[in-house]
Amino acid sequence: MTEEKMAAAVQPERKEIVTDVFVRGAKKGWGIAIGSMLPNVVMAFVIIKALDITGILTLVGNTCGPVMEIFGLPGKAIVVLLGAWLSAGGGVGTAIALHSSGALNGTDLAILTPAIFLMGSQVQYLGRVLGVIGVSGKMVPIIMTVPVIVAILSLWVMRLIVLAS
Helix, strand or coil: CCHHHHHHHHCCCCCCCHHHHHHHHHHHHHHHHHHHHHHHHHHHHHHHHHHHHHCHHHHHHHHHHHHHHCCCCCCCHHHHHHHHHHCHHHHHHHHHHHHHCCCCCHHHHHHHHHHHHHCCCHHHHHHHHHHHHCCCHHHHHHHHHHHHHHHHHHHHHHHHHHHHC
């Protein structure tokens, strides 16, 4: 046995302290936030601004207004749900962008938030997860539809909660 191996065998293993664990977790969290979440949120801001400038956001809002009114939401809120379906971070970014422009208020955000996370990122998951694990093609429509239905139900439940408060 070499001297280095003997010295390593004699020294006790250093136990991690709470601050080491915290710093390691913070570094991982920072990497996820910068590499995954931030691009989606920025993309959502850019898309909402482009839709607003072109007038498409107003058109979508007017067209979807009657359906979204069922849930106590303005028509433009449908864009948040579509953004969330593509990416949860994009849905959050869309909601923030619409809130900062005055198109959504705090009550609207409270109604939308559960739906964002119940159906968030389905399009991403379709390619990243379902394709990789070999889900049968006939199951994909069911897997993609159920979260959307649950999200729509959450809009209705949240509307009832808001009305009750």
